[in-house]
Amino acid sequence: MRTALIVLRKDLLLELRGFETLPAMVLFSIATFVIFHFGLNRPTIDGQLAAAVLTVTLLFAAMLGINRLFVAEREQGGFDAFLLAPVDRTALLVAKASALFIFLVVLEVIAVPAFALFLLGPPIGRVLPGLVLVLLLGNVALSVIGTLVSAIAVHTRARDLIGPIIGLPLLIPALIGTARGVGPLLAPHASGSPPAKWLAILALYDLVFALLSYAVFDFLLED
Amino acid sequence: MDQPPAIELRGLVRQFGERTALRNVSVRVPTGATLAVLGHNGAGKSTLLRILATLLRPHEGEVVVLGEPLPRRAFAVRGQLGLLAHEPLLYRDLSGRENLQYHARLHGATPERVEAVLAAVGMERRAEEPVRQLSRGMVQRLAVARAVLHEPKLLLLDEPRANLDPAASELVEPLIGRTAGVTRVLTSHDPRAALAEADLVLALRQGRAAYVGDPAQLDSGKLAELYG
Amino acid sequence: MSTYGRGLRGLSLATIATISLALVLVFFYAPLDADQGFIQKIFYIHVPLAIVSLCGFIFGGVLAIGHLRTGDRRWDLRSYVAIHMALIFGVGALITGSIWAKASWGHWWVWNEPTLVSFLIVVLLFATYQPLRFAIEDPMLQARYASVFAVIAGAFVPLNFLAVRLAQQYVHPRVLTLTGGNLPGSMRLTFLISLLGITLLYATLWKYEMAAKNARMQVRRLRRALLGDDAVPAFGRSAAPS
Numbered sequence: 001m002r003t004a005l006i007v008l009r010k011d012l013l014l015e016l017r018g019f020e021t022l023p024a025m026v027l028f029s030i031a032t033f034v035i036f037h038f039g040l041n042r043p044t045i046d047g048q049l050a051a052a053v054l055t056v057t058l059l060f061a062a063m064l065g066i067n068r069l070f071v072a073e074r075e076q077g078g079f080d081a082f083l084l085a086p087v088d089r090t091a092l093l094v095a096k097a098s099a100l101f102i103f104l105v106v107l108e109v110i111a112v113p114a115f116a117l118f119l120l121g122p123p124i125g126r127v128l129p130g131l132v133l134v135l136l137l138g139n140v141a142l143s144v145i146g147t148l149v150s151a152i153a154v155h156t157r158a159r160d161l162i163g164p165i166i167g168l169p170l171l172i173p174a175l176i177g178t179a180r181g182v183g184p185l186l187a188p189h190a191s192g193s194p195p196a197k198w199l200a201i202l203a204l205y206d207l208v209f210a211l212l213s214y215a216v217f218d219f220l221l222e223d
Numbered sequence: 224m225d226q227p228p229a230i231e232l233r234g235l236v237r238q239f240g241e242r243t244a245l246r247n248v249s250v251r252v253p254t255g256a257t258l259a260v261l262g263h264n265g266a267g268k269s270t271l272l273r274i275l276a277t278l279l280r281p282h283e284g285e286v287v288v289l290g291e292p293l294p295r296r297a298f299a300v301r302g303q304l305g306l307l308a309h310e311p312l313l314y315r316d317l318s319g320r321e322n323l324q325y326h327a328r329l330h331g332a333t334p335e336r337v338e339a340v341l342a343a344v345g346m347e348r349r350a351e352e353p354v355r356q357l358s359r360g361m362v363q364r365l366a367v368a369r370a371v372l373h374e375p376k377l378l379l380l381d382e383p384r385a386n387l388d389p390a391a392s393e394l395v396e397p398l399i400g401r402t403a404g405v406t407r408v409l410t411s412h413d414p415r416a417a418l419a420e421a422d423l424v425l426a427l428r429q430g431r432a433a434y435v436g437d438p439a440q441l442d443s444g445k446l447a448e449l450y451g
Numbered sequence: 452m453s454t455y456g457r458g459l460r461g462l463s464l465a466t467i468a469t470i471s472l473a474l475v476l477v478f479f480y481a482p483l484d485a486d487q488g489f490i491q492k493i494f495y496i497h498v499p500l501a502i503v504s505l506c507g508f509i510f511g512g513v514l515a516i517g518h519l520r521t522g523d524r525r526w527d528l529r530s531y532v533a534i535h536m537a538l539i540f541g542v543g544a545l546i547t548g549s550i551w552a553k554a555s556w557g558h559w560w561v562w563n564e565p566t567l568v569s570f571l572i573v574v575l576l577f578a579t580y581q582p583l584r585f586a587i588e589d590p591m592l593q594a595r596y597a598s599v600f601a602v603i604a605g606a607f608v609p610l611n612f613l614a615v616r617l618a619q620q621y622v623h624p625r626v627l628t629l630t631g632g633n634l635p636g637s638m639r640l641t642f643l644i645s646l647l648g649i650t651l652l653y654a655t656l657w658k659y660e661m662a663a664k665n666a667r668m669q670v671r672r673l674r675r676a677l678l679g680d681d682a683v684p685a686f687g688r689s690a691a692p693s
């Protein structure tokens with residue numbers, strides 16, 4: 001997928017230059033953790049509650065990224081530039097989803113330690129590998145659905161609204177999977193391995209929607 | 224000429240919702256010729272160009288570009304088209320060079336070619352600056368560079384000399400002017416300038432082909448009718 | 452295009468007959484449930500509404516595939532009608548489900564019935580179908596994007612049910628036995644007749660709306676052909692295919 005790499009490289013370069021989306025996602029997450037701390041009024045949280053706070057915060061931070069995904073294309077005529085090129089058009093889906101995935105990983109590298117610092121009771125070190133696995137699977141879901149929904153939203157009038165409205169219901173199974181997968185890991189005296197059933201659900205969800213998105217994406221770009 | 228025509232349109236129809244933008248447009252453009260598309264704003268000029276650029280699908284009729292029927296074979300012909308549109312199609316946060324490198328990679332052009340076109344449009348010294356800092360004339364020059372980067376056989380030029388001062392206009396002439404083997408389709412707000420360069424004229428009026436033929440036969444009376 | 456109108460009267464009569472029969476069976480034939488009493492009978496409406504609604508959503512997705520493959524916008528119209536009918540039935544299922552929950556467990560909404568919860572999520576998703584359509588002005592683009600959405604959302608339905616079912620930790624008594632698995636004979640018969648009735652109702656309404664929309668489009672086309680473009684005012688923004 002050479003084309004996907006070309007587009008991805010351009011997108012990462014643009015983000016490095018503009019440097020708006022990623023900082024916003026990080027700041028939003030940290031601010032949300034602080035708000036949760038005051039809202040819940042407990043010294044620490046653990047278990048399923050902690051998993052819920054983490055998952056929901058990451059989800060809404062992802063929404064920020066999703067809304068910005070096609071902004072440069074839309075505003076600076078980038079779509080035409082891509083559509084004129086003799087390349088496979090689904091590479092755009094792969095590139096954008098990869099970009100979003102990378103943003104989410106970078107976000108989590110900062111946000112998860114912040115979460116452990118501000119809110120979490122039990123130590124996170126031992127469960128880190130399991131946590132990383134669940135979050136990565138969740139990121140794939142967010143990236144694929146996010147790109148799809150963002151592409152759908154490009155041609156609509158209420159751009160910033162349509163994305164979340166459509167994306168959130170679609171993401172509910174993935175969210176359930178992520179939150180339930182992480183929950184046991186954040187409990188006091190956790191075992192360190194995420195429940196297999198949720199990993200399976202997340203993997204299945206990722207696979208199905210990745211394939212589906214790949215199949216329909218072309219229809220979104222034609223005119 | 225035994226060569227097949229570069230462009231062949233037969234009964235082209237294109238709608239936008241309930242509005243018909245192009246109605247039964249037919250024209251044949253031989254290879255290497257220059258077609259001038261004239262008409263009011265909203266007559267359908269840009270739509271026609273976008274269909275030729277494979278950005279829009281025809282709704283009815285036949286469109287054959289460089290021997291390939293569209294939209295079925297659009298992917299085969301895309302690499303040989305160059306579009307200069309209203310939008311420069313450049314990312315404002317990237318530099319001129321980075322933009323051209325992106326396009327070059329997508330089209331399979333070499334880095335040396337990027338440097339060559341940058342020099343040809345006189346932008347080699349300011350190629351490192353982000354596009355948002357450049358004047359409109361410079362942006363247009365970069366847009367021209369982008370359009371010809373991959374040495375297309377068919378140039379689609381929508382108001383090519385917009386924002387260009389005479390010196391810049393002269394600079395880009397060898398790139399988008401008449402070139403052997405390169406077919407051109409151009410539109411312009413100044414019909415006389417377009418006519419001067421044209422081998423063939425297609426005049427659109429409310430989406431219909433009001434006149435197709437020799438530019439010499441298009442007298443000022445008819446012109447006034449089209450633009451008046 | 453009068454294909455939708457054909458057979459409509461026969462279908463309508465069949466629907467009315469079946470539903471009447473179902474009502475008779477519900478009130479006079481099916482036994483009274485020992486635990487829940489009379490209110491349990493709402494199950495005979497609620498479950499068929501839910502089943503038909505879900506099938507309607509998937510049906511809409513399949514029709515949308517037809518649109519994407521052929522580019523023929525009549526498929527999009529069929530898909531649109533299928534989905535928005537299914538949504539209406541779905542809301543009906545949610546309301547009747549809520550009434551039943553209140554009667555059975557004392558709450559208007561319960562989270563530990565996975566089928567109800569999954570159903571809510573699906574309805575939430577498809578509720579965005581019309582706003583999406585409305586937000587895209589160009590009709591061809593609107594049709595295409597709506598079809599893409601319908602396909603994705605249709606595939607979502609089974610996945611969603613799986614995920615939510617697994618998320619329930621309670622071994623809740625399976626009140627909703629979808630295929631009448633462990634229903635006693637008389638209840639099963641009543642249920643099946645109700646299901647048939649609701650299915651026929653859906654089919655009738657679908658056909659009816661297709662016929663109405665087609666007729667309207669034909670009239671517009673004729674007027675445009677006979678009186679010229681200007682005689683027919685443009686639609687303006689609309690969520691429905693045109």
